[in-house]
Amino acid sequence: SAVISQKPSRDICQRGTSLTIQCQVDSQVTMMFWYRQQPGQSLTLIATANQGSEATYESGFVIDKFPISRPNLTFSTLTVSNMSPEDSSIYLCRRGRTGATCSYEQYFGPGTRLTVT
Amino acid sequence: GQQLNQSPQSMFIQEGEDVSMNCTSSSIFNTWLWYKQDPGEGPVLLIALYKAGELTSNGRLTAQFGITRKDSFLNISASIPSDVGIYFCAGPSFIQGAQKLVFGQGTRLTINP
Numbered sequence: 001s002a003v004i005s006q007k008p009s010r011d012i013c014q015r016g017t018s019l020t021i022q023c024q025v026d027s028q029v030t031m032m033f034w035y036r037q038q039p040g041q042s043l044t045l046i047a048t049a050n051q052g053s054e055a056t057y058e059s060g061f062v063i064d065k066f067p068i069s070r071p072n073l074t075f076s077t078l079t080v081s082n083m084s085p086e087d088s089s090i091y092l093c094r095r096g097r098t099g100a101t102c103s104y105e106q107y108f109g110p111g112t113r114l115t116v117t
Numbered sequence: 118g119q120q121l122n123q124s125p126q127s128m129f130i131q132e133g134e135d136v137s138m139n140c141t142s143s144s145i146f147n148t149w150l151w152y153k154q155d156p157g158e159g160p161v162l163l164i165a166l167y168k169a170g171e172l173t174s175n176g177r178l179t180a181q182f183g184i185t186r187k188d189s190f191l192n193i194s195a196s197i198p199s200d201v202g203i204y205f206c207a208g209p210s211f212i213q214g215a216q217k218l219v220f221g222q223g224t225r226l227t228i229n230p
Contacts, residue, residue: 004159006159031216033216033217033218041222042205042220042221042222042223043160043205043220045217045218048216048217090159092159092160094218096216097216106150106162106207106216106218107162108152108159108160108161109159110158110159111157111158111159113157
């Protein structure tokens with residue numbers, strides 16, 4: 001199984017500040033994905049992070065609020081900017097398929113639990 | 118867009134009971150994935166189904182890919198306390214790109230000892 005790590009695992013932040021979440025995967029992948037899971041809800045895709053190009057955002061999410069970096073094939077960051085209490089969620093990264101397999105097995109990081117006060 | 122409807126939304130059972138949950142869609146999926154999420158953790162892949170009619174087991178878990186490709190179910194036999202968590206079905210979205218996953222709303226499983 002894949003090894004995917006996220007930092008920080010949790011944080012409590014004040015309104016108006018920003019937090020950058022890091023995701024490291026153990027094998028090179030073209031695509032990495034960022035999700036938000038609000039309390040008691042399912043997972044919502046924020047954006048797809050492609051190495052070497054701009055991230056692709058889903059409806060309702062914008063780059064100014066959730067800037068993403070993808071400097072290489074094993075690492076990505078998501079920043080939650082100008083936070084408000086409504087941003088309190090678990091943020092998860094997911095690894096896309098590796099080049100060596102056609103499998104759809106998809107692995108998630110452990111998540112970052114963000115609380116905004 | 119593609120949506121997955123998962124039921125039931127929550128289950129309260131006694132330890133040792135069998136559990137069954139399902140996922141349906143109005144559109145066809147070529148792959149079904151079942152995840153479990155423990156409190157404070159990211160989802161972990163339990164079973165992946167790639168072929169209509171496929172029945173796959175992983176220990177006490179059994180999942181089937183519906184023959185119409187529009188549904189899937191997950192069964193857990195002889196439940197134990199560590200089965201507590203939220204179970205999600207998911208499938209790749211081909212409208213938006215093969216690697217994007219659509220998720221069901223989740224089934225929250227609670228077990229009374």
